[in-house]
Amino acid sequence: xxxIKEIARQSGVSSxxxxxxxxxxxxxxxxxxERVTEVARxxxxxxxxxxxxxxxxxxxxxxxxxxxxxxxxxYDLIRGFEAGAMQTDFNVVFCSAMGREIQQKQRYVRYLSxxxxxxxxxxxxxxxxxxxxxxxxxxxxxxxxxxxxxDGVKTNNFLIDNEGGVYSAVHYLYNxxxxxxxxxxxxxxxRICAERLKGYYRAMQELGLDLPEKQVRYIEEDYRDGYSIMxxxxxxxxEQRPTAVLxxxxxxxxxxxxxxxxxxxxxxxxxxxxxxxxxxxxxDGYQGPAITSVAQPLYEIGFDSILSLSQILxxxxxxxxxxxxxxxxxxxxxxxxxxxG
Amino acid sequence: xxxIKEIARQSGVSSxxxxxxxxxxxxxxxxxxERVTEVARxxxxxxxxxxxxxxxxxxxxxxxxxxxxxxxxxYDLIRGFEAGAMQTDFNVVFCSAMGREIQQKQRYVRYLSxxxxxxxxxxxxxxxxxxxxxxxxxxxxxxxxxxxxxDGVKTNNFLIDNEGGVYSAVHYLYNxxxxxxxxxxxxxxxRICAERLKGYYRAMQELGLDLPEKQVRYIEEDYRDGYSIMxxxxxxxxEQRPTAVLxxxxxxxxxxxxxxxxxxxxxxxxxxxxxxxxxxxxxDGYQGPAITSVAQPLYEIGFDSILSLSQILxxxxxxxxxxxxxxxxxxxxxxxxxxxG
DNA sequence: TTGAAAGCGCTAACAC
DNA sequence: GTGTTAGCGCTTTCAA
Numbered sequence: 017x018x019x020i021k022e023i024a025r026q027s028g029v030s031s032x033x034x035x036x037x038x039x040x041x042x043x044x045x046x047x048x049x050e051r052v053t054e055v056a057r058x059x060x061x062x063x064x065x066x067x068x069x070x071x072x073x074x075x076x077x078x079x080x081x082x083x084x085x086x087x088x089x090x091y092d093l094i095r096g097f098e099a100g101a102m103q104t105d106f107n108v109v110f111c112s113a114m115g116r117e118i119q120q121k122q123r124y125v126r127y128l129s130x131x132x133x134x135x136x137x138x139x140x141x142x143x144x145x146x147x148x149x150x151x152x153x154x155x156x157x158x159x160x161x162x163x164x165x166x167d168g169v170k171t172n173n174f175l176i177d178n179e180g181g182v183y184s185a186v187h188y189l190y191n192x193x194x195x196x197x198x199x200x201x202x203x204x205x206x207r208i209c210a211e212r213l214k215g216y217y218r219a220m221q222e223l224g225l226d227l228p229e230k231q232v233r234y235i236e237e238d239y240r241d242g243y244s245i246m247x248x249x250x251x252x253x254x255e256q257r258p259t260a261v262l263x264x265x266x267x268x269x270x271x272x273x274x275x276x277x278x279x280x281x282x283x284x285x286x287x288x289x290x291x292x293x294x295x296x297x298x299x300d301g302y303q304g305p306a307i308t309s310v311a312q313p314l315y316e317i318g319f320d321s322i323l324s325l326s327q328i329l330x331x332x333x334x335x336x337x338x339x340x341x342x343x344x345x346x347x348x349x350x351x352x353x354x355x356x357g
Numbered sequence: 358x359x360x361i362k363e364i365a366r367q368s369g370v371s372s373x374x375x376x377x378x379x380x381x382x383x384x385x386x387x388x389x390x391e392r393v394t395e396v397a398r399x400x401x402x403x404x405x406x407x408x409x410x411x412x413x414x415x416x417x418x419x420x421x422x423x424x425x426x427x428x429x430x431x432y433d434l435i436r437g438f439e440a441g442a443m444q445t446d447f448n449v450v451f452c453s454a455m456g457r458e459i460q461q462k463q464r465y466v467r468y469l470s471x472x473x474x475x476x477x478x479x480x481x482x483x484x485x486x487x488x489x490x491x492x493x494x495x496x497x498x499x500x501x502x503x504x505x506x507x508d509g510v511k512t513n514n515f516l517i518d519n520e521g522g523v524y525s526a527v528h529y530l531y532n533x534x535x536x537x538x539x540x541x542x543x544x545x546x547x548r549i550c551a552e553r554l555k556g557y558y559r560a561m562q563e564l565g566l567d568l569p570e571k572q573v574r575y576i577e578e579d580y581r582d583g584y585s586i587m588x589x590x591x592x593x594x595x596e597q598r599p600t601a602v603l604x605x606x607x608x609x610x611x612x613x614x615x616x617x618x619x620x621x622x623x624x625x626x627x628x629x630x631x632x633x634x635x636x637x638x639x640x641d642g643y644q645g646p647a648i649t650s651v652a653q654p655l656y657e658i659g660f661d662s663i664l665s666l667s668q669i670l671x672x673x674x675x676x677x678x679x680x681x682x683x684x685x686x687x688x689x690x691x692x693x694x695x696x697x698g
Numbered sequence: 699t700t701g702a703a704a705g706c707g708c709t710a711a712c713a714c
Numbered sequence: 715g716t717g718t719t720a721g722c723g724c725t726t727t728c729a730a
Contacts (some may be wrong), residue, residue, distance in 0.1 A: 360706095361709095362708095405706090408709090409709075411709095412707080
């Protein structure tokens with residue numbers, strides 16, 4: 017490893033001068049500057065991040081922490097982060113916890129927030145994400161929350177209007193003549209599960225549709241349960257059977273569609289299906305019709321969060337940044353308009 | 358930030374003792390140990406990574422550097438990295454350069470290799486990846502190459518038998534009665550492009566099939582060119598038209614299939630198509646038949662590389678690790694057996 | 699403008 | 715077993 021000391025020795029100046037040249041922090045005689053620069057170049061000097069971080073208490077890096085980085089769900093979000101990273105001087109590093117691991121996520125957050133990065137972008141809406149956020153908040157460490165927030169504490173966060181998204185999806189179906197609209201819900205300890213379900217109830221109530229008790233069913237294990245729940249809905253007699261099934265997310269919806277098709281139902285001819293997330297990538301090689309879905313602007317969120325956090329870290333913005341992103345309906349092939357034909 | 362010094366003060370011992378307790382490095386009186394542990398816990402102490410890295414010259418972290426982390430191509434690879442990370446004590450961080458950016462990739466490699474991580478896993482087969490590898494090698498920094506190597510220098514690397522993969526794909530088609538087998542090639546400055554093409558030529562030659570000059574065409578821009586190239590092949594008179602088109606990768610193949618279907622050809626009835634990578638996720642919402650492809654064991658490679666690098670860093674393995682991973686044919690829906698029916 | 703020296707938070711060698 | 719001390723590579727006072 018080539019150090020500043022070595023450069024100092026070889027160019028006959030003090031290490032302080034080398035530092036001044038390399039960081040451009042104070043004026044240095046042009047000839048010295050040149051000499052130092054040249055020696056540094058020849059030796060292939062790269063500053064030691066740890067040493068610099070220790071004394072400056074700045075690392076010039078931003079950390080992004082998620083669960084399941086491999087999940088195609090993150091496609092647009094990561095693209096946004098990457099694009100944001102191109103626009104800033106901060107180095108951006110990603111850390112991923114497997115499954116719904118809290119231990120590992122906590123470990124990464126602690127690791128990053130103590131001398132590795134200057135700020136963290138934490139993606140997730142599990143209950144433990146809020147706990148991690150509280151920890152960062154208590155430590156006064158700069159961070160940005162995506163899809164979560166801390167009750168009673170104002171923090172930088174980007175939220176998505178999950179409730180409004182499902183609410184508008186119900187209206188979308190209603191406007192196309194659907195009245196018996198079922199919902200397949202997720203009951204993880206994630207705020208977005210509750211928010212989405214709430215949007216469903218609110219819309220159904222406002223539209224004066226039947227109280228949806230028997231039209232809401234919860235996933236037990238994972239998204240594959242969409243299959244058996246759909247099977248259940250399809251077992252209803254035709255006059256009670258839902259004409260549309262709204263799903264917590266697209267993965268669930270994909271299994272609902274699979275089931276319907278397997279049972280000889282036509283989607284959307286016989287039954288419509290909607291999802292959430294507008295994922296281009298569905299699990300297990302789904303090849304059915306493209307799923308009409310509630311889309312969230314993940315690219316923008318990724319991009320904006322990197323840029324906003326950069327601004328905060330540079331001190332360019334002092335205020336707490338909060339934003340609620342709106343969703344839109346991505347019209348695809350799984351919803352029929354019952355008012356036509 | 359709570360430091361070791363503060364803990365020392367509050368628990369009435371020296372900071373050396375605190376360090377000993379916290380790192381479990383040497384015996385400490387049980388009561389002192391307990392006192393220190395308790396104070397540390399109460400204060401929410403987390404060791405400063407930078408300080409520790411500086412003195413130990415170890416960070417206990419591994420860096421993974423790729424281009425386009427968002428690319429669904431990485432699905433299995435990232436899953437492998439994540440699973441590997443769960444099996445080791447090292448923290449794993451990912452860095453991503455956009456597009457075919459060399460600047461940013463170099464910046465990340467330099468950043469990581471100077472005080473942020475103990476070892477790097479570099480994925481990529483661009484020419485500049487080799488240059489980056491040379492840099493790391495010159496700096497004697499521990500690293501692992503996936504899909505690339507340095508000419509004349511023995512380094513830790515995992516390679517995939519790209520040539521053999523395409524070679525066996527040609528045989529696979531041959532065994533199913535195909536004789537006019539075309540190839541859509543990529544001509545990026547990537548070693549895998551050359552390797553795959555070589556496998557095609559070798560197989561065609563060994564099988565005594567027509568010299569494939571007019572059966573090989575190169576992509577100009579990106580994978581979408583698969584469409585126009587397929588269009589070209591389809592314009593041949595039936596007796597000269599390829600019965601199978603082998604593609605550099607699945608993204609290209611997906612556009613080749615699109616084209617064939619658009620032009621009213623049946624895949625694989627009228628023309629067979631094969632890809633490479635066995636991607637579950639194809640670009641732009643591809644919905645055609647599942648593409649028969651040459652599959653590489655990306656999950657294993659990701660997993661193994663983390664574990665192998667961990668072992669190297671812990672000094673458990675001294676030898677240079679080199680491995681050539683074999684591919685296999687993933688049979689899907691785009692190849693017809695012309696010897697049947 | 700430059701150099702000497704202190705110190706960021708931590709570990710490790712050395713003494714006791 | 716424990717405290718004292720030096721020092722990792724760098725930046726930043728403070729003098730000169």
